[in-house]
Amino acid sequence: MIVLNKRLVQFIIAASVLSLLGVLFLHDDDPASASAPAPRPIDDLIRNARDELDALLAKESSNVKDAARRYRERRGRHPPPGFDAWVDFALANNATLVEDFFDQIHHDLGPFWGVEPATLRWQARSFQHTISVRNGSASFRSDRDRRWMVLWHNLTNSVARHLPDLDMPINVMDESRLLVKWEAIEGHMARERASRVLAPVENVTDGYPQLPEPVLDPEPFDARWISTGPYWALARDTCPPGSDARNAEPPTNTSGPPPMPEGFPAHSYSGYVQNWTLAKDPCAIPHIQEMHGTFIEPISLKTSKELFPMFGGSKLPMNNEILIPPAMYWTEDPFYSGGEEDHGGPWAEKHSKMMWRGAGTGGRNKKENWTRFQRHRFLSMVNGTSVRQAELSADPPPNFELPSYTHYPLGAVEDGGSLGAWVDTFSDTGFVHLVCFPAQGNKHCPYTDPYFAVRQGMDMAAQYAYKYLPDLDGNSFSGRYRGFLRSNALPVKATIYAEWHDSRLVPWLHFVPMDNSFVDVYGIMDYFLGVDGVRPGHDAAARTIAEDGQAWANRVLRREDMQIYVYRLLLEYARVLDERRNVLGYVDDLLHD
Structure with a gap:
C-alpha cells in the first residue's frame, strides 16, 4: 500500500482546484480559446504549398552542365x-x-x-x-x-x-x-x-x-479574322471533344444573377481553390461563360482560328498566343507598380481590411448584361448593404447569391449574426468609374448607379497600407498583380488569364487564390480575420504569405x-x-x- 505524504496530498488538491478554475475562467471569457481550434481546410492548403516549393527548389541548377x-x-x-x-x-x-x-x-x-x-x-x-x-x-x-x-x-x-x-x-x-x-x-x-x-x-x-x-x-497574310458572334461559340472548340465545355452552348439570356456553384466550387478542397491551373481554365469550368465579361461581351473581338506566331502579355489558357511579360510589368510607372521602392509599411501598422479600387471594366457592360460581369459581382459580394439584402430580403441582389452556410460555416452568422454587418467591418472597396456602355460622358451609369457609389481613386502605393488586396480581371488580366506581389500586403487573386510567371508562383504560399465565382471570399476572410468573440483569425498566416510572397517576387519577378x-x-x-x-x-x- 502506498502512503502519500500529507503535504504532497494538499499540493495535488490545490493544483487540481487551480487548474479547474483556470479552465472555467478561460471558458467564461474566451470561448474560442477553451480548446485548440479545429483544423481548417486552408491550413492543409498552406502546408502543401510549402512542400510544393521545396520540391521545385530541389531542382535548382547552379551551372551550365x-x-x-x-x-x-x-x-x-x-x-x-x-x-x-x-x-x-x-x-x-x-x-x-x-x-x-x-x-x-x-x-x-x-x-x-x-x-x-x-x-x-x-x-x-x-x-x-x-x-x-x-x-x-x-x-x-x-x-x-x-x-x-x-x-x-x-x-x-x-x-x-x-x-x-x-x-x-x-x-x-x-x-x-x-x-x-x-x-x-x-x-x-x-x-x-x-x-x-x-x-x-x-x-x-x-x-x-x-x-x-x-x-x-x-x-x-490572311489570318481570317472573326469580328462577330459570341466569344464562347469560338472558344469552346479549343476544348477536348466530348467535354462539358465543348458541348456547352452560349447562353441566350445574360440578365439576372449568374449560376453560382452548388456546393463547393470545382477543383477545390472543401471549398477553397486547390488546383489553381484547372480553377482558372474555362475548358475545366464551362460555367464561367455565364459569369465573366470576356465571354458575356468583350470590348472588342478580332479573333482567328489560324495558328500563327503572335506574342502577348496574357491569354486565356485556351488561346494560342506566345506569352511574354506584360508591357505594364516592364514599365516603372507607379500607376501599375506602386513604385519600385515603396512597397508598404510594416504588417502590424496596416489596416486589417480589404482594399480595392478600380473601374467597371471587363467588357461592354450594358443594362441587360451587367449582372454577369466579374468586377460588379465581386463588389456587390463585399458590400455590406448588398449582403444584408441577400440575407434578409425576398428581393435578392441582381448579380449574386450567398453561398450555403453548410458548406461555408462562417463565424459571422453563428447565433443569428449578420454576414452583412461583418462584411462592413473589413471591406473598403469601390468603383472609381462605372464605364457605362454606351458611354455617358462621366463616371456614372444609370443602370448601375442604384447599386454602386463612385468612390475616390487611390494610388497603388496608398493601397499597400491595407492587409488584403483582391486582384480581379478587367478587360483581360490585371496589370496590378506584380505590384501587389512585390508589396508586403496579401494578394487575393481571381483570374481566368495565364501569364508568363504562372509556373514560378505557388498558390497559398505566395498569394491566396480565389474562385472566379467568389463564393469562397467570405470563408477566406473568415479564416484570416476571424470573428470577434466567436473564432480566432490567422493574422500570422496572412502575414507569412504576404511577406514570403514579397520575398519570392523580389527573387523571381524582377526586371532581370x-x-x-x-x-x-x-x-x-x-x-x-x-x-x-x-x-x-x-x-x-x-x-x-
Missing part, C-alpha cells in the same frame, strides 16, 4: 544554341534557375513544331505589329504610336545582343486573339512529341541563320527575371522557325564529358 542535364530530362531534346550563354547571363543576374519555371515557353511553342518553319517565318514577317531582331539590335513597326509596343521593344532590345535574327508579331489589343480548334492543336502536338529526340552529338549544329532586313510595309525569360523564349522561338530545328542545339557539355 546541371542546367543542360535538367533541360534534356524535362524537354526530351537538346537545349537550343546559345543555351550556355543564357545560363551564364541568368546566373550573373542572380537568378533562381529552375527548369520548371520555363514550362510556359514550351507549352506556348509546342504546337509550332507541327508547322513548317518557312510558313512560320512568312507569317511572322508579314504581320502589321512586329518587333524584329537583326544583328543583335531590335526594331519595331506598327500602325501608330503604341505605348506597349515601345515598352516591349525596350524589353527585347535589352537582350537583343544575345539573340539570333527573328521577327515577333505582337498582339496590341487587351483581349487575346487566337483560338485554334483542339483537334488541330492536338495534331501539331503529336508532331512535336515525335520530334523529341536527343540527336547524336555529331549531328548537332549550333548556328542560327541571318535573316534579310525587315520589310517596312509587307503584304499581310523578365529579361532572362524573354532571352530564353526567343532562343527557343528562333530554333522552331529554322528548317534545321531537329538538329539545332547545344551539346558542348556532352562533348567535354
